[in-house]
Amino acid sequence: MISIERLRKLFGLVIALTLLSVCFAFAQAPANWQSNADWKRASTNTRTGEFPKIGTDGKVAFQYRAPDAENVQLQISGGPYEMTKDEEGIWSIVIDTPAPGLNFYAFVVDGVSVSDPSSTFFFNGSWRSAVEIPSPGEDFYEIRHVPHGQVREFWFFSTVTQTFRVMYVYVPPDYENELSKRYPVLYLQHGGGENETGWIQGGRANFIMDNLIAENKAEPMILVVNSGFAFRPDEAMDPGIEFLPGSSFEHMLLEDVIPTIDRNFRTLADREHRAMAGLSMGSLQTLQVGLTHLDQFAWLGVFSRPPTPFDAESQFNGVLNDPDALNDRLELFWWGAGTVEASINDKTREILQDFDDRGIGYTFFESPGTAHDWQTWRRSLFHFAQLIF
């Protein structure tokens, strides 16, 4: 039987040897991110957060201070990765370029998952750290020297949920100057893992619209971003029903949100100037609410629809059984999926094959090399927004 004392000594030796070899490796390594100006702080860091840092070669360096820890891992898509400790108790790792866009991550400190205090937090089931990885040649979602619209925090009381709720309303750059101008509206929904902050914070929908409008690639429009979760006072909070026919979400959107927006903003309040789009769970809501209320919406965007059953015959009050009427009513029936979200991509193609057979018109966009993440949805909004209104 090995005593604790002996174990500790043995462990100390292993650590010392590891540190020595790490120091040696660093001495050999061309890039020392502690002093090298080529390593830049990620745009998602807090004001004082030094790490993660991104190298000119796209590699990413992470650090976490935990002098007492015996094991620290980096949890990120592609990982987990074992981190190594220096003599000051700082754990580090450099990894190859992760997926472009927003990557959620955490540290696992002796088995306990911890978010990075150096990071701005984004909502993904809970508030979590994330690092923005630049995508070479792709900057349509970055803030630029163009006129900026405003994102307005708008509080309202929902007659359906009987609670105060907040929505985020983007108004385009000229909204404050063209006081007699009225605008079309895109209702934009998040997925099951996000909340009402997602499309602005993670999706950068405001910067995408600013840039498109500045280049005359999209009509100046209002975006309205709501939580996709809504429950009546007597209803259990049960994720999984928000996209069913007659859900409280559907009632809230149609009875509370749209009238409130049309009353408080200079909208063009008809179906020809009203679009709805959503990602993942939000795409199911878009299909359900949009297809059963074609008197309200003329443009629909289905981003990364989950691979749940789809029955064109029976769903959506049967509107898919009359392709001519549908094609006539819908100005745009837009579908998108990333190449790396395989089951979603496959299911989408299966549905669109069925549309081909039925003669239902649609537009399909495939996001190259991206999965079920914000990069896919930023690109989806970028393409969808250019085609509406």
Place this chain on the structure above:
Amino acid sequence: MISIERLRKLFGLVIALTLLSVCFAFAQAPANWQSNADWKRASTNTRTGEFPKIGTDGKVAFQYRAPDAENVQLQISGGPYEMTKDEEGIWSIVIDTPAPGLNFYAFVVDGVSVSDPSSTFFFNGSWRSAVEIPSPGEDFYEIRHVPHGQVREFWFFSTVTQTFRVMYVYVPPDYENELSKRYPVLYLQHGGGENETGWIQGGRANFIMDNLIAENKAEPMILVVNSGFAFRPDEAMDPGIEFLPGSSFEHMLLEDVIPTIDRNFRTLADREHRAMAGLSMGSLQTLQVGLTHLDQFAWLGVFSRPPTPFDAESQFNGVLNDPDALNDRLELFWWGAGTVEASINDKTREILQDFDDRGIGYTFFESPGTAHDWQTWRRSLFHFAQLIF
């Protein structure tokens, strides 16, 4: 020497006995928060976050799931508190009513500090979990059935820092309807631990203003909330200089922010209709920028000034040496401190005694029973806002 095996067995016995006694204690306890409707989820929880829960007696129950952990503590003002584990690996504790208002907290899991994934996060050095504790008889900062203003996320490029920055601009409820009306502006700054999100998220400045305006207790006004940290490209990020004469923050506020606000919002753009207030570090900035630019501001609010040296003779271009001129120029010189932030309260009283000796007019508000926290600053804004414009 004790073997690991024996230690483990001994530890297992201790855990078993502890669990047994905890179960027994719960069986005796009148309040079972798992089923009792008297326990309500805190308003700061995420949509699905069940805990913390607050009892009718003001006690607060916390839970954290960590089946493999050997020790979990709750870290909160008044703590740390040892939590106890149930047979499903869920750690719990019920504590007596913490301080009213927003309380930051964390769990320490086998020595590792972890935020609560059930909580909305607020910025306090880093993004952290916090629980809103109701304050009996005090609801001036709660959302009510009154007209609501909008908080607008406004992006601009700073000529001083040469970076894009965001500010949050509250416009009062009638701003969108009274299109020829112009409004006074309060520039409101956070402290060294907060960022530009603090006054809205933690301070609830928007709800405070909505409620005051609805009761005709305050003039409808615009609030402008900026980050108090600003650095030129060649300047190190050195907290501790932002309130010195001629800081980059001062330049940014005067050269970038105020002109941008006056250009983009319907302001009354003169000193009589422009106020500045700040908490902690922001109070030092208010004194420095305000007192040396009385051509720009006629109303100043000094909330919880840190107990750093104060030299009335030499500071602020000597304006405190001419009390008559100062009293004549300043419409309001407002100071506030909590009774529980002792050194700050003492220093404030010392400064105000000096003002008495000099004949400098001021208003002093003491927040009963509160420390260097949002409850003190919410109350400060509530009182200050009623006296300006």
